[in-house]
Amino acid sequence: MSKKLPVVTSRGGTVEPPRLTPAPPPGRLIDSPRFPAQAKVELGNPVQRKNLHHAMTTIRDKRARVAGELDNWEDLRLAGEAIKNRTLRHLDTYLVQLEENLTAAGTEVHWARDAEEANRIIVGLVEASLGETREVVKIKSMATQEIDMNEALEEAGIAAWETDLAELIVQLGHDRPSHILVPAIHRNRSEVREIFNAEMGTYGRPAPEGLDTEPKNLAGAARLHLREKFLRSKVAISGANFMVADTGTLVIVESEGNGRMCLTLADTLISVVGIEKIVPSVEDLEVFLQLLPRSSTGERMNPYTSMWTGPASGDGPQTMHVVLIDNGRTQVLSDPKGREALRCIRCSACINVCPVYEKVGGHAYGSVYPGPIGAVLTPQLRGVTSAVDASLPYASTLCGACFDVCPVRIPLPDLLVHMRHKVVEGKKAKGGVHTESAIMKATGRMFSHPRLWAAAVNAGALGGKALTGRVKHFGPLPWPLSKWTNARDVPIPPTESFRAWYARTHHEDGSLK
Amino acid sequence: MTTTSTSPGRSFADAPGSGKTVALFAACANDVMFPQAPIATTRLLERLGCRVVFPKKQTCCGQPLVNTGYYDETVPIVRNFAKAFEGYDYVVAPSGSCVGAVRHQHQMLADHAKDPGLRRDVDAVVAATFDISEFLVDVLGVTDVGAYFPHVVTYHPTCHSLRVAHVGDKPMRLLQAVRGITIKDLPDADRCCGFGGTFALKNPDVSVAMAADKARNVASTGAEYLVAGDNLCLLNISGVLGRQQSGIRPIHLVEVLASTEEES
Amino acid sequence: MSTEARDAILGRVRAALADLPPLTPEADTPVAWTYGQPRALDNILDQFEDRIIDYRAAFERCTPATLAEHVVGALQTYGTASVVLPSGLPRSISDAVAAAGLEVRLDEPQLTRIELDATSAVVTTCAVAAAETGTIMLDHGPGQGRRALSLVPDVHVCIVLADQVVSDVPEAVARIAPAIRERRPITWISGGSATSDIELSRVEGVHGPRTLHVLLVDGS
Numbered sequence: 001m002s003k004k005l006p007v008v009t010s011r012g013g014t015v016e017p018p019r020l021t022p023a024p025p026p027g028r029l030i031d032s033p034r035f036p037a038q039a040k041v042e043l044g045n046p047v048q049r050k051n052l053h054h055a056m057t058t059i060r061d062k063r064a065r066v067a068g069e070l071d072n073w074e075d076l077r078l079a080g081e082a083i084k085n086r087t088l089r090h091l092d093t094y095l096v097q098l099e100e101n102l103t104a105a106g107t108e109v110h111w112a113r114d115a116e117e118a119n120r121i122i123v124g125l126v127e128a129s130l131g132e133t134r135e136v137v138k139i140k141s142m143a144t145q146e147i148d149m150n151e152a153l154e155e156a157g158i159a160a161w162e163t164d165l166a167e168l169i170v171q172l173g174h175d176r177p178s179h180i181l182v183p184a185i186h187r188n189r190s191e192v193r194e195i196f197n198a199e200m201g202t203y204g205r206p207a208p209e210g211l212d213t214e215p216k217n218l219a220g221a222a223r224l225h226l227r228e229k230f231l232r233s234k235v236a237i238s239g240a241n242f243m244v245a246d247t248g249t250l251v252i253v254e255s256e257g258n259g260r261m262c263l264t265l266a267d268t269l270i271s272v273v274g275i276e277k278i279v280p281s282v283e284d285l286e287v288f289l290q291l292l293p294r295s296s297t298g299e300r301m302n303p304y305t306s307m308w309t310g311p312a313s314g315d316g317p318q319t320m321h322v323v324l325i326d327n328g329r330t331q332v333l334s335d336p337k338g339r340e341a342l343r344c345i346r347c348s349a350c351i352n353v354c355p356v357y358e359k360v361g362g363h364a365y366g367s368v369y370p371g372p373i374g375a376v377l378t379p380q381l382r383g384v385t386s387a388v389d390a391s392l393p394y395a396s397t398l399c400g401a402c403f404d405v406c407p408v409r410i411p412l413p414d415l416l417v418h419m420r421h422k423v424v425e426g427k428k429a430k431g432g433v434h435t436e437s438a439i440m441k442a443t444g445r446m447f448s449h450p451r452l453w454a455a456a457v458n459a460g461a462l463g464g465k466a467l468t469g470r471v472k473h474f475g476p477l478p479w480p481l482s483k484w485t486n487a488r489d490v491p492i493p494p495t496e497s498f499r500a501w502y503a504r505t506h507h508e509d510g511s512l513k
Numbered sequence: 514m515t516t517t518s519t520s521p522g523r524s525f526a527d528a529p530g531s532g533k534t535v536a537l538f539a540a541c542a543n544d545v546m547f548p549q550a551p552i553a554t555t556r557l558l559e560r561l562g563c564r565v566v567f568p569k570k571q572t573c574c575g576q577p578l579v580n581t582g583y584y585d586e587t588v589p590i591v592r593n594f595a596k597a598f599e600g601y602d603y604v605v606a607p608s609g610s611c612v613g614a615v616r617h618q619h620q621m622l623a624d625h626a627k628d629p630g631l632r633r634d635v636d637a638v639v640a641a642t643f644d645i646s647e648f649l650v651d652v653l654g655v656t657d658v659g660a661y662f663p664h665v666v667t668y669h670p671t672c673h674s675l676r677v678a679h680v681g682d683k684p685m686r687l688l689q690a691v692r693g694i695t696i697k698d699l700p701d702a703d704r705c706c707g708f709g710g711t712f713a714l715k716n717p718d719v720s721v722a723m724a725a726d727k728a729r730n731v732a733s734t735g736a737e738y739l740v741a742g743d744n745l746c747l748l749n750i751s752g753v754l755g756r757q758q759s760g761i762r763p764i765h766l767v768e769v770l771a772s773t774e775e776e777s
Numbered sequence: 778m779s780t781e782a783r784d785a786i787l788g789r790v791r792a793a794l795a796d797l798p799p800l801t802p803e804a805d806t807p808v809a810w811t812y813g814q815p816r817a818l819d820n821i822l823d824q825f826e827d828r829i830i831d832y833r834a835a836f837e838r839c840t841p842a843t844l845a846e847h848v849v850g851a852l853q854t855y856g857t858a859s860v861v862l863p864s865g866l867p868r869s870i871s872d873a874v875a876a877a878g879l880e881v882r883l884d885e886p887q888l889t890r891i892e893l894d895a896t897s898a899v900v901t902t903c904a905v906a907a908a909e910t911g912t913i914m915l916d917h918g919p920g921q922g923r924r925a926l927s928l929v930p931d932v933h934v935c936i937v938l939a940d941q942v943v944s945d946v947p948e949a950v951a952r953i954a955p956a957i958r959e960r961r962p963i964t965w966i967s968g969g970s971a972t973s974d975i976e977l978s979r980v981e982g983v984h985g986p987r988t989l990h991v992l993l994v995d996g997s
Binding site for chain 3: 055058092096112113117182184216219222226247255258264275280285287293299305306308312314326339
Binding site: 035036039040043355356359360391393394395396397398399400401403404413414417419420421422423424425436437440441443444445446447448449450453454456457460461483484485486487488489490491493494496497498499501502506508509510511 | 534539541543544545546547548549551552555564565566567569570571572573575577578579580581582583584586587589590592593597618621672673675676677703704705707708709710711712713714715716717718719720721722723724725748749751752753755756
């Protein structure tokens with residue numbers, strides 16, 4: 001194994017060896033700033049805000065149109081929910097069945113408890129299959145993002161090339177994905193052209209001379225750049241949208257054909273898949289292959305779907321591996337409420353409809369899964385101990401738009417509240433005094449003691465009386481109220497509370513005085 | 514309906530609410546900051562023949578605490594709510610959000626407390642709790658409540674009224690039956706205004722950015738009034754509108770419905 | 778291979794599910810769904826045509842008698858120099874293509890990736906099609922070739938027989954399921970390859986064939 005080691009220079013110092021692939025931004029996602037802090041940074045990027053607003057509006061409208069076309073859409077959602085519930089509640093049974101059928105079809109099955117174990121297995125499998133060119137081609141996969149596989153391969157001296165157009169833009173742009181479906185949605189066409197012009201030549205076929213900003217031509221540049229990589233690929237790495245337990249079939253849903261290139265042209269195929277991505281039976285695909293494309297890209301069907309059940313003689317990779325990863329999923333499964341999030345089929349409908357996501361984009365979430373599903377899934381997968389993870393469940397107004405569009409009916413607003421409860425419980429368990437818990441405790445006491453509340457209402461009216469005639473609105477107020485009043489006026493309290501008015505005009509039995 | 518009534522409590526014999534006693538849940542923020550909404554609710558229901566009582570033990574639905582993650586602190590509030598409104602056939606509030614919280618969260622909190630007795634009490638109260646728009650349309654069976662409001666308005670369906678309480682198109686049907694009113698469509702009406710309770714304090718920058726979008730859409734309608742069924746959403750949007758000196762006034766749905774020709 | 782990780786993960790799963798009653802999956806979680814049902818469409822073939830055109834793919838109808846000339850016509854429209862014809866394609870088609878002076882390449886022995894990349898077009902049949910979604914399904918049986926054949930060349934002329942077209946995905950899955958159970962690879966094609974990755978602006982033709990030409994053969 002040719003692990004890359006720091007090079008010792010003649011002056012005795014060390015330098016990092018040259019990278020094979022473009023370096024992503026430094027640092028680990030889990031060390032990201034809290035959501036409100038990074039959100040503020042992202043809000044300050046007007047280009048991104050414009051890109052996101054345009055893209056999210058478009059994709060929301062498309063989804064609504066094609067979901068609305070099917071008169072049995074709600075039945076499909078209920079079926080999707082039930083099938084995934086059945087799978088999760090009997091996951092051990094289905095995993096064993098899946099393993100049997102994968103093995104019977106000639107696919108080798110590997111199990112990984114965490115990211116580190118998964119990467120060790122993958123690097124080993126790649127090393128055993130590589131030719132002279134130390135590179136692999138990749139199909140976009142959230143599981144490999146989650147375990148940061150590309151960097152593990154880079155460490156081992158293997159270049160992993162993203163072949164999805166958006167992932168290519170992100171990779172060449174030394175960037176991170178900001179969306180699970182359209183990872184470069186924060187970029188516009190001019191930015192993409194700049195990235196292609198600046199970087200393609202360093203890593204393969206350069207961008208054509210005089211490349212303009214037409215998306216068609218930008219996609220054409222990617223086609224040419226990637227084709228040479230496809231044609232010489234020995235090893236391909238994929239995820240999977242679904243694994244069928246009763247046949248050992250893997251399913252990949254895609255648009256561009258890069259997936260088919262990887263699945264067909266390589267000699268060895270390694271699929272890295274979360275243990276929850278199972279459906280019990282082939283027939284269940286009729287439900288999910290209606291729900292997923294309409295929810296995801298807002299199309300009646302995505303351009304290409306590939307299904308394979310072990311190596312096929314004379315057709316495509318003859319060596320196949322599946323790496324089943326846990327990486328926190330069994331932790332999520334152990335929470336009877338939280339496990340509902342494992343139904344997720346990564347369609348991104350909740351992200352596209354989320355008004356908070358639309359304002360800040362995916363980078364604010366410090367997680368490979370942004371938006372509502374990220375805000376409930378990531379703190380479950382990683383725990384709520386890091387600053388960013390503890391802030392994610394609060395990155396929502398609980399407006400509920402996400403549940404309405406979720407094809408597997410994950411109760412995202414309820415799960416956000418559930419995760420907030422977990423964050424609070426975590427704080428309480430650590431002990432100490434927190435301003436927020438002190439305020440909440442006092443408020444809870446007031447609202448459960450009617451006389452305390454009545455007194456507070458009267459005090460509010462007194463405040464209103466004191467200000468009568470002086471001002472109509474409050475302008476900026478001191479902290480913490482400044483968080484509200486920095487951008488908004490606040491009316492002064494009225495001079496008479498409702499309960500005072502009622503007591504003045506009514507008897508207790510409701511008759512008028 | 515052609516009859517209109519001006520003084521509170523003067524009900525007409527064949528009024529749809531005749532013989533019905535309503536326990537008014539004012540909602541805590543209305544009680545102290547926006548008494549016009551529960552006052553209008555009282556006057557409107559009395560005009561329609563209901564007897565309106567105000568159970569004094571009421572405080573809050575508990576939503577600000579539970580939605581921040583403080584379950585244990587909310588349980589006594591739920592207990593207080595169930596006790597305050599015990600035995601009433603109808604508990605009516607001028608707030609889709611608070612009704613949504615009662616309907617969607619009180620049972621979960623009773624279960625969290627592992628208290629079957631509380632769960633039974635909560636079940637009874639939840640079944641009797643209505644947003645004012647639901648009570649008018651579903652229980653009293655009226656959409657024309659005899660209101661007169663000769664103004665141009667636009668209506669923001671608040672998220673919790675729409676997606677938690679599920680009031681549907683009832684508020685709009687009530688508004689459309691108001692005499693003299695002109696209703697302008699609000700672009701992106703069902704998008705959140707960015708309030709979200711503690712969200713506005715924990716994520717103030719995002720909240721304001723969302724409110725600014727909503728305010729821009731409201732201003733684009735050219736309406737004189739912005740109507741909604743939740744005062745805190747109105748506070749959020751009108752706070753930005755006010756800072757922009759747009760001149761558009763916020764008004765609760767029930768205040769529009771309580772307005773009559775004689776008053777104007 | 779060590780089963781340590783496997784046993785650990787299955788152990789974690791079982792521990793995580795300890796709160797659930799010991800029931801069979803079917804008894805524990807009923808699924809209220811009837812599989813394989815047709816969708817009511819006014820006219821299945823018209824719907825199929827509408828969807829294919831909506832994907833901005835080319836569409837023509839023909840009869841068994843005119844199929845071969847339509848295949849040749851389509852290939853000539855795109856200025857095809859060379860075409861790969863999978864084994865199992867009707868003889869009349871290969872004869873007509875050869876007679877038109879196009880270079881015919883056979884995949885026996887298998888063409889190399891480079892040879893395939895230098896081939897302009899492919900003609901295939903299919904296994905099943907779904908009208909509501911405009912989806913063509915290949916099980917890579919006779920006439921369809923291995924998967925790379927309908928992927929690498931830039932033009933794909935695909936022959937669909939009218940009785941292969943069903944209403945929607947559920948009926949289609951029911952028809953294709955036996956091929957999956959036989960462990961055949963399956964490819965679903967709904968229009969040509971496309972991307973919306975740049976500003977969500979749809980671009981047809983990325984890595985797969987940039988041209989999809991569908992010939993619907995209706996015997997009636």
